[in-house]
Amino acid sequence: MAHTKIGGKTLLEIGYPQTPVFRTAMRVMEADFSHLSQEEAIELLKKILADPAAYVDDPVLGTIAEQLLQPVAPPEIELRATPVPYTVYGKDYIEEGAIRQINNAVRLPVAVAGSLMPDAHQGYGLPIGGVLAAENAVIPYGVGVDIGCRMCLSILDLPEHSLYTNEAAYVKELTSHTKFGAGAEWKKREADPVLERSEFKDIRFVRNLLDKAAGQLGTSGSGNHFVEWGIVTITDINNEWNLAPGNYVGLLSHSGSRGMGAQIAGHYTQLAKELCPLPKEVQHLAYLDLDTEAGQEYWLAMNLAGDYASACHHLIHKRLIKATGATLLARIENHHNFAWKEMYQGKEVIVHRKGATPAGKGVLGIIPGSMTAPGFIVRGKGEERSLQSASHGAGRQMSRTKALASITPQELNAVLQEHGVTLIGGGLDEAPGAYKNISTVMASQTDLVEVIGRFIPKVVRMADGGPPED
């Protein structure tokens, strides 16, 4: 099926004015008319432009028509003169751009409080590693593009030595039962309750995403996503599962809601920008009022994407556990790109965590290191000053571009060999040297979480990386 996208260049050629209608037209065509051919889409847009009045009552095209008839931009929403308070953990290791972004976020009229995690770096809107509590509003870019990006760790009863003596089998199963790459789909589809959810029928925009979601269920995507075998060491005698302290084989995965979540994020960010015109330098922080239809829709779609991401992890783990004949002893999992309704100083707020691990009192989570550095099983301390959050990893110290330019394949191989790690796929932009020291990051958040165990990667699979091949 054709997937037509109308770009800005096309709109200019047709004669659309560069007012809010520009963005609206792109979003509506993408959301509801991508099945049309390019010619049909252009024809339709021309007809609306020629006679907007004829389309104002159209439930879908009406927004385009209205904005053509009323081409003046709605007034800009003003930021607070005085920001709400925020805290920063590990300030010495955080780049200036990330600080600037949280500084902007706490000036939103809906902001209640903020916090910056020690792995923070610059992103779109809210920085990665940014936490923001808002009043009755949700910021799509406060959640991020990969809605429900999360960690899942299965602790298994397999003998630790098998990871060394029978590594080839682990490599083989990991290769057969995971799928990586942007757009990756399984040929054979699996049924899952998440695909039966009513949101796929009730929300018009989400309806179009069902087919993609069904094909991508149980895939991992690209970027920093991984599935890996490794050694779990439980250090806390009083752990939640009554596991004897010691070593276990673990399966750890990191991925999100794939194309479906990305489309939801893109769509509702555009919609938020139309409905919530902020000053240009903070426009990515556009928010949706939860009392509006758009806000409610995003909330439902976001939760669906979160559950879908979870189902992806569970399918990956189910297949690998079955393939290795293992028994599941314990599982720890958490979203780190999401928004939750939580209590803050006696009031219900929307807590956005964009690259941050929920760390309410007694809440378990996983904070990964890098492909050669340990990850940590943590128990939250419920620290209010961090909005009950912790870092979601070590955080980058090098951009992808910089890592590709400065780390050599020989260096990557040497560090993998030094740590006894087998890497399937992967690229220089994900090399350990591109990340901060996880020990330093953990040391910056001892008020936020306690460590109850760690995970050392041994067999790692990631998407093929490096510079684009074509």
Next chain:
DNA sequence: ATGTTC
């Protein structure tokens, strides 16, 4: 992050 865009 996503099979790519103001």
